[in-house]
Amino acid sequence: AQSVSQHNHHVILSEAASLELGCNYSYGGTVNLFWYVQYPGQHLQLLLKYFSGDPLVKGIKGFEAEFIKSKFSFNLRKPSVQWSDTAEYFCAVIPTGRRALTFGSGTRLQVQP
Amino acid sequence: EPEVTQTPSHQVTQMGQEVILRCVPISNHLYFYWYRQILGQKVEFLVSFYNNEISEKSEIFDDQFSVERPDGSNFTLKIRSTKLEDSAMYFCASTTEKNIQYFGAGTRLSVL
Numbered sequence: 001a002q003s004v005s006q007h008n009h010h011v012i013l014s015e016a017a018s019l020e021l022g023c024n025y026s027y028g029g030t031v032n033l034f035w036y037v038q039y040p041g042q043h044l045q046l047l048l049k050y051f052s053g054d055p056l057v058k059g060i061k062g063f064e065a066e067f068i069k070s071k072f073s074f075n076l077r078k079p080s081v082q083w084s085d086t087a088e089y090f091c092a093v094i095p096t097g098r099r100a101l102t103f104g105s106g107t108r109l110q111v112q113p
Numbered sequence: 114e115p116e117v118t119q120t121p122s123h124q125v126t127q128m129g130q131e132v133i134l135r136c137v138p139i140s141n142h143l144y145f146y147w148y149r150q151i152l153g154q155k156v157e158f159l160v161s162f163y164n165n166e167i168s169e170k171s172e173i174f175d176d177q178f179s180v181e182r183p184d185g186s187n188f189t190l191k192i193r194s195t196k197l198e199d200s201a202m203y204f205c206a207s208t209t210e211k212n213i214q215y216f217g218a219g220t221r222l223s224v225l
Contacts, residue, residue: 043117092156098169103157105155
């Protein structure tokens with residue numbers, strides 16, 4: 001069965017700092033990859049996705065992620081965080097042809113003004 | 114922007130009671146899902162539903178659970194006899210064929 005690891009459980013940054021959240025997955029076949037964000041009191045929202053093609057994908061709110069197939073990684077980045085980025089971030093995977101998302105444990109990002 | 118809506122936002126029940134959690138998926142979506150998140154743990158897949166039948170389910174989705182699409186808009190999750198360990202946040206999601214899942218805000222189920 002596939003699994004997803006997010007190594008950073010809680011990250012605290014100051015505004016304008018750069019962000020990189022790690023995500024690794026274990027699955028032998030092709031996968032679709034996602035990052036979701038959950039702002040306090042709100043529902044899970046899609047930040048960005050990778051299905052195929054350019055491994056560098058851009059999402060909403062200035063976020064991007066890079067798929068590195070050889071490392072089974074899909075790290076999330078943002079060059080300069082804002083206080084409004086305070087949220088929990090979830091990496092998720094679906095093997096091609098399946099429909100169930102497998103989530104990582106989430107990373108809580110706290111941005112201090 | 115269309116949304117997945119879930120009701121109630123918080124459900125408190127006694128152990129052994131039946132609960133029904135309700136979801137209204139986005140109107141043109143074809144696939145529907147339930148996930149749950151026990152406090153402090155990962156979001157876990159329960160079941161997917163397409164064309165009025167279960168298309169995939171996890172080991173968690175045992176005989177105590179059932180899903181139904183009773184009309185053209187609602188999608189429900191029933192837990193027949195709740196246990197303490199069923200206490201969790203339950204999320205509904207829906208998607209078109211492109212498999213970008215849109216989530217509701219969740220129902221917090223507290224089993225006492």
